[in-house]
Structures are given as structure tokens and as C-alpha cells.
Amino acid sequence: MGTVNNTGVYQLPNGLWAYRFTWRENGKKKNRKGTKDEFGNPLKTKRQAIAARKAALEKEQAPHSPIERKTVEQLYKEYCEHGRSGKAYATIKKQDSLWRNHLQKRFGSRFLDEISVAEINDYLSALYYTEGRAYKYVESFLKMFYLIFGQAYSRNYLDVDTYNKLCINKDTKIHMPKMKVDEDTDIISFSREEIQRLDEYFTGINAETAYMLGRYCGLRINECYGLKWENVNLEKGTILIDRQMQYQEGLIKLVPLKTRNARRTLYLSPALKAHFTELKKQRETAQTELAAQREQNQTFITDIDGKKISSLELVNSLPNGKIQTVNSMKYHSRMIKEQLQIEFKYHYLRHTYGTRLAEMNTPSHILRNQMGHANINVTQRYYIAVSQIGIDLLMNNLTRI
Numbered sequence: 001m002g003t004v005n006n007t008g009v010y011q012l013p014n015g016l017w018a019y020r021f022t023w024r025e026n027g028k029k030k031n032r033k034g035t036k037d038e039f040g041n042p043l044k045t046k047r048q049a050i051a052a053r054k055a056a057l058e059k060e061q062a063p064h065s066p067i068e069r070k071t072v073e074q075l076y077k078e079y080c081e082h083g084r085s086g087k088a089y090a091t092i093k094k095q096d097s098l099w100r101n102h103l104q105k106r107f108g109s110r111f112l113d114e115i116s117v118a119e120i121n122d123y124l125s126a127l128y129y130t131e132g133r134a135y136k137y138v139e140s141f142l143k144m145f146y147l148i149f150g151q152a153y154s155r156n157y158l159d160v161d162t163y164n165k166l167c168i169n170k171d172t173k174i175h176m177p178k179m180k181v182d183e184d185t186d187i188i189s190f191s192r193e194e195i196q197r198l199d200e201y202f203t204g205i206n207a208e209t210a211y212m213l214g215r216y217c218g219l220r221i222n223e224c225y226g227l228k229w230e231n232v233n234l235e236k237g238t239i240l241i242d243r244q245m246q247y248q249e250g251l252i253k254l255v256p257l258k259t260r261n262a263r264r265t266l267y268l269s270p271a272l273k274a275h276f277t278e279l280k281k282q283r284e285t286a287q288t289e290l291a292a293q294r295e296q297n298q299t300f301i302t303d304i305d306g307k308k309i310s311s312l313e314l315v316n317s318l319p320n321g322k323i324q325t326v327n328s329m330k331y332h333s334r335m336i337k338e339q340l341q342i343e344f345k346y347h348y349l350r351h352t353y354g355t356r357l358a359e360m361n362t363p364s365h366i367l368r369n370q371m372g373h374a375n376i377n378v379t380q381r382y383y384i385a386v387s388q389i390g391i392d393l394l395m396n397n398l399t400r401i
Contacts, residue, residue, distance in 0.1 A: 201336060238268065
């Protein structure tokens with residue numbers, strides 16, 4: 001294979017790649033930047049960026065045929081048929097939900113070239129300020145618009161100037177409304193007193209292992225319930241996170257993680273290693289003493305490779321063979337609120353884990369790996385989050401100024 005020309009490609013802070021180039025059209029110099037290929041997929045490697053730049057440059061230099069007008073609905077259907085290969089199941093479901101419940105009625109019959117930046121910005125502002133939608137939820141609409149217009153441009157339904165105005169030029173492109181001052185985007189973590197009470201609550205109950213994986217590894221709940229025994233290495237003191245549990249069409253499945261960075265090897269704390277050592281002994285005993293129950297109660301689910309496996313292979317299956325799923329924690333959330341007056345969400349354990357490691361000055365690149373973040377900016381939020389320990393350190397430092 002010959003050498004590839006990597007001029008005009010560069011890596012972004014989030015680890016993805018982008019390209020840029022200039023060309024002349026009717027005597028005028030024009031600039032183009034891109035972060036996705038012709039099918040709207042992000043550029044994950046340098047080679048992909050080089051190929052995407054080459055394809056985009058050839059497209060601009062080729063004789064232009066008249067732009068074919070399409071409605072938003074026509075474009076979205078075309079994208080669904082040809083542009084979604086490799087997309088995660090959860091991503092597809094989310095896109096279709098936004099389309100059916102919101103965008104189809106409002107924009108489906110409109111021609112792409114009729115929709116202005118101002119109209120979309122007004123729509124996003126209404127969702128956020130008037131309808132009171134959560135900021136992150138409104139962000140998903142913004143991503144949908146970028147997706148739609150990116151697909152339209154790659155399929156020659158939008159000219160480059162319109163596309164740049166909508167999605168590229170920072171002074172004109174569609175954007176999120178200004179965040180409310182009191183917007184709840186803070187990282188929510190438990191206090192040490194709350195953690196102590198939660199430790200006591202979960203000790204010895206069915207959900208103890210799931211709780212400890214959130215507390216000591218910061219796992220997402222889908223990752224926690226998708227963990228298999230084959231990915232637990234007690235000798236090395238590590239666990240491999242390479243799949244997650246999801247409900248798809250009413251069935252329990254183990255599916256790929258959403259991003260490449262989410263696949264990671266985590267080191268076990270002494271407390272968690274001791275717990276897994278004891279859990280393994282209990283499992284071995286149950287295999288003999290509860291063999292009949294386990295055989296009867298086991299559930300067969302689809303693994304990441306499409307093959308059927310027994311729920312007995314999952315770390316969070318019960319000694320009698322019954323499966324535990326991502327819904328198993330809902331009962332405990334209610335009980336904890338009633339009994340302990342603590343607002344418990346499993347994801348807050350992840351926040352607490354990240355915040356504690358940040359407080360102890362864990363290097364950000366290590367914390368990013370432990371958390372499985374695709375974007376380092378997400379990791380940095382844990383260093384910015386204000387906790388009681390952080391406040392105490394600040395007050396102590398203020399006395400020394």
C-alpha cells in the first residue's frame with residue numbers, strides 16, 4: 001500500500017479526527033472543515049480522516065449537478081435505510097423517538113433548503129425555556145439537526161455554503177440556548193456519611209455486588225449487570241468491561257459498549273477484591289448444593305456475539321440461578337428514600353467514585369480510563385465539582401493567603 005497524504009487532517013481534543021481544505025470556485029477562495037465522513041459517521045482514526053478529506057475534496061472539484069430538493073422526512077428515511085449501519089441499538093431507538101414524537105410533525109414535510117438557522121434556534125429555545133425540557137435532552141435535538149443536515153450535504157441535497165452556515169461556521173451555525181443559571185448539571189455525589197449508611201443498607205442483600213461495583217469501580221448500571229465471571233481476574237485484581245446489558249424489543253441482551261473508550265480494564269480495590277473472592281466461593285458452593293434450582297431458574301440471554309448464554313455466567317446472578325437486571329435496583333431506590341431519606345440513583349455512585357478520585361489528585365488521564373469517558377472534558381468536570389472536602393480544602397487555603 002502506498003503512502004497516504006495526511007496534509008489537512010488533525011486530531012481533536014476529544015480524540016476524534018477532522019480535516020480541512022481550500023478550493024476555488026468561480027474565482028473565489030472557499031474553506032471547508034469536516035469532522036464526519038460522507039455517511040455522517042465521526043472520524044475515529046487518522047486514516048478515516050484522510051479518506052473523508054479526499055472524498056469531500058473530490059466532490060467539491062467535480063462538476064456540480066443541480067441540487068435535488070428533498071423534504072426532511074425523505075432525507076430521514078434515506079438515512080435510516082442506508083446510513084445507520086454500525087450504530088448502537090440505543091442510539092437508533094433514541095433517534096427514532098425524537099423523530100416520531102417531535103421532529104416529524106414539525107419539520108417532516110419541510111424542504112431542507114427552506115429551514116433557517118433562526119427557526120431552529122427558536123425551536124431549541126422554546127423546548128428549553130418554554131416547555132422546560134432538560135438541557136441535556138435539548139442537546140439531543142441539536143445533534144439530530146446536525147445529523148440531518150450532515151446527511152443532506154453528503155447526499156448532495158444541500159450546497160456547501162448552506163451547510164457551512166447551518167453546521168460549521170461558529171458565528172452562524174445552529175446552537176444551544178444559553179443555559180439557565182440554576183440548571184442542574186452538577187455532578188451529584190454522596191457524602192461520606194451517606195455512603196456509610198448505604199454500605200450498611202446493601203450489606204448482605206441481593207444487590208450488594210451491584211452496589212459495590214458502582215461504589216468501588218464507578219460502573220454504569222448497564223455495565224454492572226452485563227459483567228461476566230470470565231471477565232473477573234482475581235489473580236491480577238482486575239475486571240474487564242467490554243459489554244453491557246440492555247432490553248431490546250422486550251428481551252434481555254448483552255450488547256457492545258457505546259464508545260471505544262468505554263471498553264476498559266479496571267483495578268479492584270482491596271474491599272472489592274475481598275468481596276469477589278468470597279462471592280466466588282459462594283458460587284462454587286451453590287453450583288453443588290443448589291444445582292437443581294440453578295438449572296431450573298437460569299435464563300438464557302443473547303450475548304454480544306449473538307450466541308445464547310446462561311444467566312449463571314453473570315456476576316450479578318443470584319445463588320439460586322435467578323437473573324438480576326438493570327431494573328433490579330429500582331426497588332432499592334424506593335426503599336432507600338423511604339428508610340434513609342436519601343435520594344438514591346445508581347449513577348450517583350459513579351459520580352461519587354469519580355469525585356473521590358479527583359479529590360485525591362488522581363491524574364486526569366487515569367481517571368478518564370477508569371470512568372470510560374470518550375471526552376476528556378467530561379472527566380474534567382469531576383475536578384471542578386464542589387464537594388465538602390473541596391470546600392474544606394479551600395477554606396484552609398484561604399486562611400493561608
